[in-house]
Amino acid sequence: MRIVALSGGIGGARFLRGLLTVLEPADDVTVIANTADDIWVFGLRVCPDLDTLMYTLGGAIDEHRGWGRADETWNVRQELAAYEAEPGWFGLGDRDLATHVVRTQMLRGGHPLSAVTSALCRRWRPGARLLPMSDDRVETHVVVEDGSGRRAIHFQEYWVRHRAGLPVRDVVAVGADQAQPAPGVLRAICDADVIVLPPSNPIVSIGAILGVAEIAAAVRAAPAPVVGVSPIVGGSAVSGMADQLLRGLAIENTAAGVALHYGPRQHGGCLDGWLVHTSDEHELPRIGAAGIRAEAVPLLMSDIEAAGDMARAALDMAGRLAR
Amino acid sequence: MRIVALSGGIGGARFLRGLLTVLEPADDVTVIANTADDIWVFGLRVCPDLDTLMYTLGGAIDEHRGWGRADETWNVRQELAAYEAEPGWFGLGDRDLATHVVRTQMLRGGHPLSAVTSALCRRWRPGARLLPMSDDRVETHVVVEDGSGRRAIHFQEYWVRHRAGLPVRDVVAVGADQAQPAPGVLRAICDADVIVLPPSNPIVSIGAILGVAEIAAAVRAAPAPVVGVSPIVGGSAVSGMADQLLRGLAIENTAAGVALHYGPRQHGGCLDGWLVHTSDEHELPRIGAAGIRAEAVPLLMSDIEAAGDMARAALDMAGRLAR
Numbered sequence: 001m002r003i004v005a006l007s008g009g010i011g012g013a014r015f016l017r018g019l020l021t022v023l024e025p026a027d028d029v030t031v032i033a034n035t036a037d038d039i040w041v042f043g044l045r046v047c048p049d050l051d052t053l054m055y056t057l058g059g060a061i062d063e064h065r066g067w068g069r070a071d072e073t074w075n076v077r078q079e080l081a082a083y084e085a086e087p088g089w090f091g092l093g094d095r096d097l098a099t100h101v102v103r104t105q106m107l108r109g110g111h112p113l114s115a116v117t118s119a120l121c122r123r124w125r126p127g128a129r130l131l132p133m134s135d136d137r138v139e140t141h142v143v144v145e146d147g148s149g150r151r152a153i154h155f156q157e158y159w160v161r162h163r164a165g166l167p168v169r170d171v172v173a174v175g176a177d178q179a180q181p182a183p184g185v186l187r188a189i190c191d192a193d194v195i196v197l198p199p200s201n202p203i204v205s206i207g208a209i210l211g212v213a214e215i216a217a218a219v220r221a222a223p224a225p226v227v228g229v230s231p232i233v234g235g236s237a238v239s240g241m242a243d244q245l246l247r248g249l250a251i252e253n254t255a256a257g258v259a260l261h262y263g264p265r266q267h268g269g270c271l272d273g274w275l276v277h278t279s280d281e282h283e284l285p286r287i288g289a290a291g292i293r294a295e296a297v298p299l300l301m302s303d304i305e306a307a308g309d310m311a312r313a314a315l316d317m318a319g320r321l322a323r
Numbered sequence: 324m325r326i327v328a329l330s331g332g333i334g335g336a337r338f339l340r341g342l343l344t345v346l347e348p349a350d351d352v353t354v355i356a357n358t359a360d361d362i363w364v365f366g367l368r369v370c371p372d373l374d375t376l377m378y379t380l381g382g383a384i385d386e387h388r389g390w391g392r393a394d395e396t397w398n399v400r401q402e403l404a405a406y407e408a409e410p411g412w413f414g415l416g417d418r419d420l421a422t423h424v425v426r427t428q429m430l431r432g433g434h435p436l437s438a439v440t441s442a443l444c445r446r447w448r449p450g451a452r453l454l455p456m457s458d459d460r461v462e463t464h465v466v467v468e469d470g471s472g473r474r475a476i477h478f479q480e481y482w483v484r485h486r487a488g489l490p491v492r493d494v495v496a497v498g499a500d501q502a503q504p505a506p507g508v509l510r511a512i513c514d515a516d517v518i519v520l521p522p523s524n525p526i527v528s529i530g531a532i533l534g535v536a537e538i539a540a541a542v543r544a545a546p547a548p549v550v551g552v553s554p555i556v557g558g559s560a561v562s563g564m565a566d567q568l569l570r571g572l573a574i575e576n577t578a579a580g581v582a583l584h585y586g587p588r589q590h591g592g593c594l595d596g597w598l599v600h601t602s603d604e605h606e607l608p609r610i611g612a613a614g615i616r617a618e619a620v621p622l623l624m625s626d627i628e629a630a631g632d633m634a635r636a637a638l639d640m641a642g643r644l645a646r
Contacts, residue, residue, distance in 0.1 A: 043428035073398050079421030083446055085428075094417045098402030105366035105408075123406055 001027045003315075004192040006133075006219070008034045008205025009049040010066040011231055011238060011301075013056035015198035018307025020057065020127045022315070029128035030188040032215070034200070035113065036133075036140040036173055036208035039156045041090045042080060044100035045107055048156070049205065050117055050132060051099060058124030069095040089161040114182040131188070133209045136179040140204050142245075143170035155204055164241035168248025171203055176211040181218075189218040194318040196311075197228035197271070199299065201242050202258045203249060210270065219270045225321035226265060227273040227314045230255035233299055234279050256283040264291035273317045275299065275310070293321060324350045326638075327515040329456075329542070331357045331528025332372040333389040334554055334561060334624075336379035338521035341630025343380065343450045345638070352451035353511040355538070357523070358436065359456075359463040359496055359531035362479045364413045365403060367423035368430055371479070372528065373440055373455060374422060381447030392418040412484040437505040454511070456532045459502040463527050465568075466493035478527055487564035491571025494526055499534040504541075512541040517641040519634075520551035520594070522622065524565050525581045526572060533593065542593045548644035549588060550596040550637045553578035556622055557602050579606040587614035596640045598622065598633070616644060 001024070005016055016031060023029070034049045048067065055061040055069060062070045072093035081088055092100065099120060106116040112135035121130055140155035144166035158166060189195065200206050210216040219226060232255050237243050246253045251261050255276035263269020271292050276283055277299035287294035295317060301307040324347070328339055339354060346352070354376060361370045371390065378384040378392060385393045395416035404411055415423065422443060429439040435458035444453055463478035467489035475495065481487060512518065523529050533539040542549060555578050560566050569576045574584050578599035586592020594615050599606055600622035610617035618640060624630040 042424050043431055044424070073396060073417065075396050075417040076399065076421045076424070079418050080424065083421065083425045083443070085421075085425050094396065094398040095402050097420075098399045098406065098408075101365050101367070101399070101403065102406045102408050108366055120406070 001193045002188075002191055003027060003029045003194045003196060004188050004224070005029065005031050005196045005198055006200075006206050006209045007031050007049070007053060007198050008200030009037070009052035012049075012198035012200040012205065013053045013061070014066075014301045014307050015229060015311060016053070016128065017056055018301065018304055018309070019196070019311035021304060021308040022312045030184070030192075031128050031130050032133050032185055032188070032209060033130060034133060034205045034208050036138045036176070036211070037155050037204065038139070039090075039154060041087055041092070042085060043104070044092075044097070045104045046092070046100050047103070047113070047132070050130065051096065053130055054117075054121060054124045054126055057126030057128060057130075058121075060124065068093050072096065087157070087161070090156065112182070114184070129184070129188075131184050132182050133185065133215060134179040134212055135182045136175060138173055138175040138179045138208065138211065140208055141172050141174055142166075142168055143172065145169050159241065164244045168245055171245070171249060173208050173211040176208070177213070179212045181212055181215050185215060186218050189215070189222050192222060192224040193322070194315060195219060195222055195224050195226040196314055196318070197226065197262070199229045199231035199238060201231060201237075201245070202261055203245055203251070216270065220265060220268065225272045225318045226270055227275070227318045227321065228259070228262060228271050229275045229310060229314055230258060230277065230280070230299060232258055233277040238300070254283060255280040256286045259287045259292050259294065260290055266291050272321050275313055275317065293317065324516045325511075325514055326350060326352045326517045326519060327355065327511050327547075328352065328519045328521055329355050329523075329529050329532045330372070330376060330521050331523030332360070332375035335372075335521035335523040335528065336376045336384070337389075337624045337630050338552060338634060339376070339451065340379055341624065341627055341632070342519070342634035344627060344631040345635045353507070353515075354451050354453050355456050355508055355511070355532060356453060357456060357528045357531050359461045359499070359534070360478050360527065361462070362413075362477060364410055364415070365408060366427070367415075367420070368427045369415070369423050370426070370436070370455070373453065374419070376453055377440075377444060377447045377449055380449030380451060380453075381444075383447065391416050395419065410480070410484070413479065435505070437507070452507075452511075454507050455505050456508065456538060457502040457535055458505045459498060461496055461498040461502045461531065461534065463531055464495050464497055465489075465491055466495065468492050482564065487567045491568055494568070494572060496531050496534040499531070500536070502535045504535055504538050508538060509541050512538070512545050515545060515547040516645070517638060518542060518545055518547050518549040519637055519641070520549065520585070522552045522554035522561060524554060524560075524568070525584055526568055526574070539593065543588060543591065548595045548641045549593055550598070550641045550644065551582070551585060551594050552598045552633060552637055553581060553600065553603070553622060555581055556600040561623070577606060578603040579609045582610045582615050582617065583613055589614050595644050598636055598640065616640065
């Protein structure tokens with residue numbers, strides 16, 4: 001079975017780690033990762049979602065934080081702070097930094113991000129093919145408004161520096177209109193037996209991937225069923241800060257709200273099926289009425305086994321949808 | 324008193340740290356540092372001599388190694404090795420690396436090395452004005468010959484990777500013929516009351532600085548006396564690996580040999596006075612006969628006080644030469 005997932009960072013990575021535990025040996029997973037959170041800091045190219053996926057699936061993630069390397073040290077960061085180097089709000093661990101050094105050197109040498117990612121994965125062996133959504137630069141900017149007026153800031157500044165604490169007026173994906181899918185992305189979608197949307201942020205993660213027009217068109221036209229897993233449980237994002245973002249964009253902050261935001265494929269959206277948490281079972285009728293098959297299963301990834309159960313539920317639903 | 328020193332890394336830095344302890348408050352020191360050992364590694368610009376000077380005079384040096392930061396950790400290096408990133412033979416400590424990150428970012432932003440150095444020194448307060456010899460790229464390459472033939476390699480590769488263990492046929496300073504002195508260098512030499520050559524490598528450190536034609540001309544024409552301190556004691560370089568280099572270039576590996584290599588200013592060289600170690604007293608007549616005032620004093624920098632005594636001896640000699 002060929003499985004394609006469109007994924008952001010922490011939530012998607014944990015879901016996919018579970019998925020990999022429930023597959024048959026012949027199954028094959030391609031992860032198309034959001035790169036619109038990527039940022040240049042201290043002259044280094046940092047790809048938060050690719051790295052979180054790579055470290056999580058490669059067994060090197062800091063389990064507690066959910067991002068960055070286990071057994072991390074922070075001496076470079078401390079020194080950069082002593083130099084008053086900007087941006088002081090962006091923390092790079094020493095071990096993690098080596099990844100950015102290698103990536104930056106390869107990018108400056110002319111290699112596209114997809115080739116760099118493939119090279120980095122030779123070390124991490126994530127058990128899935130990891131593709132950036134695009135080799136082109138796409139950057140999510142958040143239009144915020146506070147006492148000092150309205151301005152657009154990089155998503156990382158909104159998320160890390162301001163901890164999603166500024167009122168959001170809009171989210172724009174700079175460069176998305178000109179970005180091409182990275183090599184292998186369209187082919188993987190086209191050849192997939194199942195397309196999965198893990199519980200990632202529907203705006204800045206999966207939304208950014210679908211912001212590349214050719215990827216969205218391929219997902220809409222794919223022969224495989226598309227099954228998503230709600231990142232919202234009981235009216236709030238499982239990982240916290242996404243709530244404010246949805247509120248700012250006037251997207252209903254419920255499992256059904258996100259499903260309707262994606263929309264049913266039969267009406268030009270990109271979902272065939274949607275899993276909600278058991279406590280959100282009451283939302284199933286609304287989702288079904290919109291033309292999206294919905295089921296309620298436990299969606300809390302307390303451990304790898306629970307994530308595996310979620311993944312199996314998504315694959316089972318896809319199997320029923322494919323018939 | 325305005326003192327100018329032309330310096331390499333470890334030996335020069337230790338001498339200058341001693342010098343700073345014996346000055347009067349009104350004295351003023353400008354260090355013109357060799358930059359021909361500088362190298363791009365892992366996409367970062369590393370300036371070994373500038374950094375050794377900055378860390379030594381700024382109180383942050385690793386005393387045992389003589390280079391790099393005290394309390395260093397090596398996690399980035401370990402990770403780079405796990406990625407099999409080249410050059411694997413070049414070791415960057417985590418704390419040290421932050422300096423290169425800041426420098427590289429500034430250089431890529433268009434700031435010349437002299438401005439970058441000045442910015443870095445705002446943190447380290449070395450107690451002397453630290454100038455790179457040039458903002459232009461000059462690189463010492465060592466022509467070596469071994470079983471695989473004759474080839475030119477970067478000085479760092481010769482020194483760090485091969486630990487000066489390859490037979491040397493020549494040393495060339497790539498770019499020196501087109502390099503201009505950094506801002507402030509010529510003015511400092513011209514205005515100096517004393518010019519000092521610390522016990523640095525006469526070929527790849529001080530020789531590289533004098534390889535910038537306008538600097539050599541300024542030193543030859545300077546009104547101030549030029550006093551040097553022998554880096555060779557008893558027929559071998561104090562810091563070790565320089566011996567092979569001198570041998571390869573057929574420069575006599577003695578205190579007198581190096582003095583004659585620099586030559587007396589009255590005959591187009593750049594030395595007025597030369598300090599040799601007490602055990603090399605027998606070489607004084609030969610040096611004097613060549614037209615260079617020579618004296619024997621203890622030249623082993625066992626501690627800061629000993630380095631201070633050496634510096635005082637150099638200043639005293641300069642005082643006598645100036646009369």
